[in-house]
Structures are given as structure tokens and as C-alpha cells.
Amino acid sequence: MAFDKMELEDIEVWDGNFAAAQALRQSQVDVVAAYPITPSTPIVEGYAQFTADGYVEGEFVMVESEHAAMSACIGAAAAGGRVATATSSQGFALMVETLYQASGMRLPIVLNVVNRALAAPLNVNGDHSDMYLGRDSGWIQLDAYCPQDAYDLNFIAFKVSEDHDVRLPCMVHQDGFMTSHTAQGVHTLTDDKAYGFVGDFKPMNDMLDFEHPVTHGVQAEEDWHFEHKARQHNDLMTKVFPKIEAAFSEFEKLSGRKYNIVEKYDMDDADVCVVCMGTSVETAREVATEMRAQGIKAGVVGIRVIRPFPFFEVSEALKGVKAIAALDRSSPNGAPGMLFNEIAGSLFNTDTKAMLSGYVYGLGGRDLTKAHLVALFKELQANVDAGKITTPLQQFIGVRGPKLAYL
Numbered sequence: 001m002a003f004d005k006m007e008l009e010d011i012e013v014w015d016g017n018f019a020a021a022q023a024l025r026q027s028q029v030d031v032v033a034a035y036p037i038t039p040s041t042p043i044v045e046g047y048a049q050f051t052a053d054g055y056v057e058g059e060f061v062m063v064e065s066e067h068a069a070m071s072a073c074i075g076a077a078a079a080g081g082r083v084a085t086a087t088s089s090q091g092f093a094l095m096v097e098t099l100y101q102a103s104g105m106r107l108p109i110v111l112n113v114v115n116r117a118l119a120a121p122l123n124v125n126g127d128h129s130d131m132y133l134g135r136d137s138g139w140i141q142l143d144a145y146c147p148q149d150a151y152d153l154n155f156i157a158f159k160v161s162e163d164h165d166v167r168l169p170c171m172v173h174q175d176g177f178m179t180s181h182t183a184q185g186v187h188t189l190t191d192d193k194a195y196g197f198v199g200d201f202k203p204m205n206d207m208l209d210f211e212h213p214v215t216h217g218v219q220a221e222e223d224w225h226f227e228h229k230a231r232q233h234n235d236l237m238t239k240v241f242p243k244i245e246a247a248f249s250e251f252e253k254l255s256g257r258k259y260n261i262v263e264k265y266d267m268d269d270a271d272v273c274v275v276c277m278g279t280s281v282e283t284a285r286e287v288a289t290e291m292r293a294q295g296i297k298a299g300v301v302g303i304r305v306i307r308p309f310p311f312f313e314v315s316e317a318l319k320g321v322k323a324i325a326a327l328d329r330s331s332p333n334g335a336p337g338m339l340f341n342e343i344a345g346s347l348f349n350t351d352t353k354a355m356l357s358g359y360v361y362g363l364g365g366r367d368l369t370k371a372h373l374v375a376l377f378k379e380l381q382a383n384v385d386a387g388k389i390t391t392p393l394q395q396f397i398g399v400r401g402p403k404l405a406y407l
Helices: 018-025 041-050 066-078 089-104 129-133 145-163 192-200 221-255 278-295 311-317 336-347 370-386
Strands: 010-013 031-034 059-062 083-087 112-117 140-143 171-177 185-187 263-264 272-276 299-301 305-307 323-328 355-360 394-396
Touching: 018 041, 018 112, 018 145, 018 171, 031 041, 031 066, 041 059, 041 083, 041 323, 066 083, 083 089, 089 129, 089 221, 112 129, 112 145, 140 145, 145 171, 145 185, 145 221, 145 272, 171 311, 192 221, 192 299, 221 305, 263 278, 263 311, 272 278, 272 336, 272 370, 278 370, 299 311, 299 355, 311 336, 323 336, 323 370, 336 355, 355 370
Parallel strands: 031 059, 031 083, 083 112, 112 171, 140 171, 272 299, 272 323, 323 355, 355 394
Antiparallel strands: 010 185, 140 305, 263 299
């Protein structure tokens, strides 16, 4: 069956969902199995429409739940297909059991996660609760800050995930509504260039290769389970960074767009900096520029690759900084936030003298405003001036009622 190509303008006005759907189309995914959930529905809806209109040779499979969606993706990937899907929030939570199956079986599935708060109370808006829930599931995880990133990083995800030295599934995260439903100019690739970058899918250990029979989903127990997990952690994940860097470099040559495992902005001489993810990176960059006009040497570090976590790249990016704020967009429920802990782990056993404080923000779609960040940068500068942390170790930004803090 032949498929039609789509003529795109050099710059299209797309939101993050449609950008991701276009990337799935251009990658010519064989199977998308999905159960729609806000705010990720338009990704699989778009792919389904492309399939119906003859732009994709693959199959769209509507299932009865997100658990079934990933189960179907696992079956299709084990059978030797290029596979993808999308989900959010409660759907992601229902999918979690099967995420470990996909990574343990080394199936290169691409999952677009449009980040949204987890209930209760029920909330359809964006935060990073679902992102944090999946961080130990054995998937590579990339983070998009805008619709352009959501488009580009899907190609990177297929490229890295399907590499035979890696063969691990990959998530592409984007902020619910802030990215997924906000339209911006997106620089496009032609269908031929996009597919040429991703390349033909080359199955490995597929169950439909009857000349080379394989078994998937075996039971190991204590004899080999530990070794399997240790090798996946130590051998496979350490191979991911060079593959991502190579894909970033190749993609830059193709598109002119440069991505880094850790994104640094105004960090060469920064005294204070914010470390964050998602759409907050762009807001923080704008405020940091304004702070520099006021004499505060402010910088921003954006985490592009969440798993495996780039400990050495983060410590290098933060070298020489005097005060750091880690912004976590998920409720840690009795502990410092994940990003705070990862940064602390990155800096531990180094010669840094930096002061690290944590901020929880934006839960359930609450806005992170420029005013919030202005106050935050000024608090960091106050820490520098005092030579010690002058605020609680963890604060909550923009919460109604009395000011809250933990630790």
C-alpha cells in the first residue's frame, strides 16, 4: 500500500499536540494503539486522521484503556513494528505496569506524554506529576519546552530508541495545555528529510521472524532478575548519552536546530541560577535577562534529558554558581522534589560551594509568573550576599493562603 506525502510550509502554525502528530506521520509509524485522554488526545486523533486520509501506511488501534494501549504497543513492537502512542495523567498511571514490561523487553516504543496533574482532586491541567511517576520505569525520557521541541524530539526519540545498541523505549514530554494547546511557528522538515533522518525500521528479535525464534516476557526470579536489571541500568543506559549526542549533532546538520542534553543560558558568569524543565525554561530565561539588567548575574539551566539523568553534565553546567534554585512541578509529599534531589546528587562529592534550595510550583496548572521568578532570583541573590541560605530549604510558589515551606 502506498501513502501520500504532505506538502508543508517552511513554517507551520502548530500546537505541541499537532506537531507531535505530524512527527509520527513523517516517521511512518506502523502501529499507534491508544485510548484518548486530555490533554494528549489530539496527538493520536491527528495520527488517526492521517491514516484515514492515506498519509500513513500504518494502523491506528482504538483500545479500551491506557493499560491496553501500551499492551497493544508492546505486542506490535515485539512483532517487529515501529510503534508509538500518547497519554497523560491518570491514563499514564494506568499504563505504568506495562511500562516496565516494555523497557525490560527492550522494545523501542515512543510514548508522547502530555504532562498533567494526577488526581485527587481531579485536574485536567498541566504539571509534572505523571512525568515524575515514570522516572524509574527504564525508559529514556526527553523534555520539550515548546511545540518546535515536541516536533523535533520525536524524531530524536525514534532515532535513539531504535538503535540496536540501545533498543529502549523513549518518552517525549511536553507541558499540558501550555505546550500541547498553544500554537506557535514550527519550522518543518519535508517528509523525505524527516523519514530519511529517522530511517527504515530494522527489527531485532521480532517474534514474527520464524527462522529465528525468540521468547519475550520470560520469568527469571532470583537467579537472573538482578543481573538483567543491573545490566539494563549499567550497560544500556550508559550507552544512551553518546547516541543522543550523535542524534542531536546529525539533526543540527539537517535542520540547523541545536539541542543539548543540558541546556545552558547565560551561565558563563552566573552567580545565581534556576534549574527547571518544560515551558518554565523559556519564562526563566526572559526573567534572567531582566535580572542581569538590574545587576544580578542570573542564569538558567534546562534539563533536556530526564532519564538517564545527566549528573556530570549538570555538575559541569553549575560549576562556579553560588546559589541554585531547583524548580519541581510535582508535589513531593514529604520529601524534597525529584529535581532537587537529582541536582544535589550531581553536586555531591564535587568541590562546589553552591547553596541549593528547592521550590515547588505550578501544581494543577497554576501559572508560574515573571513576578514569581523575579522574587526567586532576588532570594537567591540574598543568599549569596549573606553567604548562607536565608529561606526555608523548600518553598511553595504561588500557593493561596499562608506561605508554606518544608524543611
